[in-house]
Amino acid sequence: MINSNIHNTNVASQELLTTPKALRSCVHVSEDTFHFVRESRETVRDILDRKDHRLMIVVGPCSIHDRTAALEYAAKLRALADELADTLYIVMRVYFEKPRTTTGWKGLINDPALDDSFDIESGLKLGRALLRDLLELGLPTATEALDPITPQYLQDLICWSAIGAR
Template identity: 60%
Template sequence: MAQEQVDDLNIESQTLLITPRELKAKLPLTDSARNTVAAGRNAVRDILDHKDHRLFVVIGPCSIHDVKAAHEYADRLKALADEVSDTLLLVLRVYFEKPRTTVGWKGLINDPYMNDTFKIEDGLHIARQLLVDMAEKGLPTATEALDPITPQYLQDLITWSAIGARTTESQTHREMSSGLSSPVGFKNGTDGSLEVAINAMLSVRSQHRFLGIDIDGKTAITVTRGNPYGHVVLRGGGGKPNYDSVSVALAEQALEKAKVSTNIMVDCSHANSNKDPALQTLVLENITNQILEGNRSIVGLMVESNLRHGNQSIPADLSQLEYGVSVTDGCIGWDDTEQSLRTMAERLRHVLPQRMAAQD
């Protein structure tokens, strides 16, 4: 009597992937890249520890789909970063993975050629090479830690990591974050709830044991030390923003009550801009005013910015893609980016050192 198959009923195929060790050997960390990562992480940690008066600003395209455009954006951002470095620490947003509500393009790692060929190994090579290039330019980078396997391939090049609103509640992502080498920001829930982020912050600082992969790609029991640099990211939710002074004050109270870090980062996009990229500059202005009026909890910002304003759908003919325009969420263009950050730096240049002195 033939045995009925009970295993892998819905698996069409599996392909072995390059191991993290092999990828790192092909695209190693140069000394200059290593120095950029270490300096960037130390600077963010010092800001979170209130040893550095600056704000850190994670800024860049919603997602990376064009390496050439990413380099052009990075070159412009590096010049601006040097100009405002006494007030703002600019961290380049380099998002390779996109969570989807239903279906859609899942990012450069999953589908680097944007044609449903899903050449994931190529995507990992392209992503790691770009991160090495950015670090060699002297730009610290930030990304969203979405797939729990990916950090073994890329985390050594990341200054700051985000856990998105869809995954902040996930035990897998909380455990993974407890072992990340970078500081990590947890976004509030898509409904605006802060509780999921607070629970994540309580979890991430603790030791965890879970299944993961090691540098040779083997399944391993991973034991973490806990990550002391978890903090909240306010991104709005439930159709409402939560960056205003009242929402920030309520967040401070909730964080204090839970006895977790009261450091607050504000995401100028998503529900905080009502998904209108142009409104991000108004959020930046509002945060600047809150700090001028005495706020002490806001230490960081996130902005979705690209060479050109807006976004576009991915066309069937990829030659029709508009250069420098996002293919996911809409972004502000470079001119608005430059003007907004310069204005913020000018207005806060003499206030932030006084704020830190008052906290001491």
């Protein structure tokens, strides 16, 4: 029996979230894109193991909030990555959450419409679609894992990940 006087007294509402498997089926990703992710992960590993002489740099905005701006940035970054490919391996920073923000917007996944609607499922779909599109441009992707749940929705589209400082 749940005592209503103490159970979830500070919870305004609850919604079920789709499973990672169901969400992955909503955003089509080609086998070529998955192949690019595998190759990019191998390159990152080779750089970290010093089998590849290049310097890997993770470059991008603090957090993604505008898909159009992210794609414009990515197109310019891709051109730079091609130009510097002999010495640098450029990975695009695609962070969707803001771990140290205590007030205000928490990131694309938590509030994709920037209106306090907290439509996390839509945020995850937008995140997957953007990651796919960046990979299709030929840019390896990097993100930050803040919890053990979100990566389950995005992990197959990430080439390098940091563990967040939450």
